[in-house]
Amino acid sequence: MRVTFPHMGNLYISVRAMLEYLKVDVVIPPASSRHTLTLGAKYGPEFACLPLKLNLGNFIEAHGLGADTIIMAGGCGPCRFGYYAQVEHAILQDLGYNFQLLILEPPERHISELLVKIRRISGNQSWWQVGQALRFGYLKARAVDEVEAAAFKARPRETVPGSSDVARRKALNVIDRATSFRNLADAADEARTIMANVAVEEGRPVVRVGIVGEIYTLLEPFANLNLEVHLGRMGAEVDRAIYMSEWVNDHLFLGLLKGMRSRKEACAAAPPYLRHTVGGHGQETVGSAVNYARAGYDGLVQVLPFTCMPEIIAESILPVVSADFNLPVLTLVMDEHTGEAGMNTRLEAFIDLLWRRKKQRELESERVPGY
Amino acid sequence: MKGYLGIDVGSVSTNIVFLDEDFVIRETVYLRTQGRPIEAVQGGLKEIAGRLPPGLTVRGVGTTGSGRHLAGVMVGADTVKNEITTHAMASSQLVPGVQTILEIGGQDSKMIILRNGVVSDFAMNTVCAAGTGSFLDQQAARLNIPIEEFGDIALNAEAPVRIAGRCAVFAESDMIHKQQMGCSLPDILAGLCEALVRNYLNNVGKGKEILPPAVFQGGVAANSGMRKAFEKALGLPVQVPPYYNVMGAVGAALLAGEAVYRAGPSRFKGFAVAEARFAAGSFECTGCANQCEVVQVTEEGVVIARWGDRCGKWSSAVNEQKKIG
Structure with missing residues (x-):
């Protein structure tokens, strides 16, 4: 087999x-x-x-x-x-x-x-072996997500263009090669060091963008035309609504592991906009949008595959969330097209919009009363 | 005369404008791209240089449109900006107080919402190009009427027929059915305009707050039938600004002004680029599974830019290429 x-x-x-x-x-x-x-x-x-x-x-x-x-x-x-x-x-x-x-x-x-x-x-x-294997796979998912999160932070601030993606690739390979619990712990440490060594300009201003939407297009870079990389290189610090380890904990372990972000939180934030499940991650998308708005993000990008029913429902609800929280949302539909230029045009315009809004807000808050 | 150049290289047209130092539009050139952006940019530059007085100083150049990167490396642009930002920039300068921009170009359509002079929201067609200028062009050609007369014929409609606007391919078969049933040409054309407007408002305008003043720009704004269909569907007056077909280029020139103000003297290579030998080609990189399509631009046989590679192996190998903001 x-x-x-x-x-x-x-x-x-x-x-x-x-x-x-x-x-x-x-x-x-x-x-x-x-x-x-x-x-x-x-x-x-x-x-x-x-x-x-x-x-x-x-x-x-x-x-x-x-x-x-x-x-x-x-x-x-x-x-x-x-x-x-x-x-x-x-x-x-x-x-x-x-x-x-x-x-x-x-x-x-x-x-x-x-x-x-x-x-x-x-x-x-043996049951013991099966349990251990599951735990091993899960710990790798955690280590991988840690690398991804570090790349989200490094990309908009890297001093050498592309260096955080070279480091990310290297760190993921190190984790992939670990074959036992013991060398996984070492590999995770090494991956952390690799990511920490990416040269960044700490004080560089960034805009913060949350990515929400359907899980496959969210997690598969080929399907989303490298969305995270493009956003990062345009100066956006990205977070995504679903990480692999969270999904594994929610759906395979039924939320057994506590102390991490879960779909329950996302769904709990969805009402009054969407009160019940609509399949896929429709409700999570709406709820995550609310959570990102509350966390002070500058903008949101929703991704979905063409014809995705749950996300189409979410898409039609997001304008209301967007208006209530004054948070711009850009929806990108993914299909068989592989040209990245069209998507880049939209992303670039979106990032421009976020910057101009941010600057306007800063100007307003700088105004001293009485002047 | 001193001033700023704006170049908009779109799928269908290539537009070049020249603004003087007070950002007043002095000259505009509108050419068909015809699938050859390099020749279009060179031809346009030659034409505008011929029309402007001698002894001209170009203080800044901006490029926009889907061919903006190519045009940018060709002329030595000070700013390379997407068409949404440039369109918004131009309208907010030329139509004070504008709150909604309806823009339909050759291969894309977009809606930009401005509040207090700043873009607050925008949308652009995704996945499908139904309802854009190319489709109107194609239908005009099929009916054997010049595209310039399309709108005026549509205005003569007495009872516009209903045409399915969801998809351009379906719209075409629906139109053929109506035509064979004996509907009049003005009624069919007006019906097509209404179908395209419906499609646009449903797909691009979904959930957006459309407030006056609203402007309609882009090449398709030349079509008075489309303007009338918009007014009917929205219940608002829709104005078509002067220079509606070169707004992207105007915005690029305005942004070039901002860019040289911030970053110093222009990188413009001069009008001589109209005579230089440029070539663009692409190859598939076999370095990894991504199999990126790498585009390479040469000037007089020297590689001046490459893009399309995800890892940066090819683009970073071009030393001269500076990051244009």
């Missing part, structure tokens, strides 16, 4: 860690590229969203590297992603790729539902 799974940003680091800890033979598909998209768009249904097409492309490319088993997340709810595992599997079968399919449905009541499935993949290793 040679196991593969679709890409979603740095997810592969964490999933590979978990599976290899259980001695499972893993095939990581090549990073999503135009070739992946071409394959996916050729064989996927035209009206499906971008994630399905990239998933398909990932699987076909992984097949070329010898994968014979797919692990894929499932789901239930208004978002059609819940069907994607089955649909993709059926398409692959029609094309003559015979994969075995293992769907990880999110546990509904207890984390043991997930453990049972992972134990099956591992060839019935």
